[in-house]
Amino acid sequence: MSRSVALIRGVGGPTAMKMPALREVLASAGLGEVETLQVAGNLVLDDGGRSPGEIAGVVRDAVLDAFGFDLPVVVRTHVELADAHARNPFAVTAEGRWVQTVFLAEPPSVGTTLDVPAQYPEEAVLDGREVFVRYPEGIGGSKLQAAWFEKRLGVTGTARNANTVAKLVAMSA
Incomplete structure (x- = not known):
């Protein structure tokens, strides 16, 4: 399985999220093997065959549903x-x-x-x-x-x- 990196814009301050909770939310959304770097919305995950656009949508929707923050997400493959x-x-x-x-x-x-x-x-x-x-x-x-x-x-x-x-x-x- 290939790995991708999702970058969530604007994480921190009023939009801060606990990284263990974020990893759990994203894993339950089907993005297994989620790792985080720092507390700034840097995610490394298995792409599960999804395109970068699909991953961005899954991450954005999961963050909105779980935390109430509608934050842009930019994804790059490794x-x-x-x-x-x-x-x-x-x-x-x-x-x-x-x-x-x-x-x-x-x-x-x-x-x-x-x-x-x-x-x-x-x-x-x-x-x-x-x-x-x-x-x-x-x-x-x-x-x-x-x-x-x-x-x-x-x-x-x-x-x-x-x-x-x-x-x-x-x-x-």
Whole structure:
């Protein structure tokens, strides 16, 4: 059975969930062998032959039914996640927690470009369904959060730092 990674956007604060309860809910929804990383909505699971879109729907519906939170879910197969991690042009150039990948639910419209305003110190590269971002001054104070990219690209996304992506690649292997 192949493994996939589901990334739930917006887990924390008022939408916090206990990870053991989340694993139990998802296992009972037919997504066996569910593992979590951190408490931020990072899931590694057996895909059971389902497509990434089907997995996203099952996870989103299960979270809504069990916890009452309607949170977007982006799914990548192990191969897709490993490929995205390998394509990140910043993954080896900076501290991993200051490099993020914004995983997009779908590719932006053909011809869409991404231009970071010159006054921002960040660098960003749009590559298919991912945006790779380097934060030379740290992430916390940056205006270039996932929502900034979503607005410009017209696509739902969720961000994970390079350290987390590397751990998820290893867990899903």
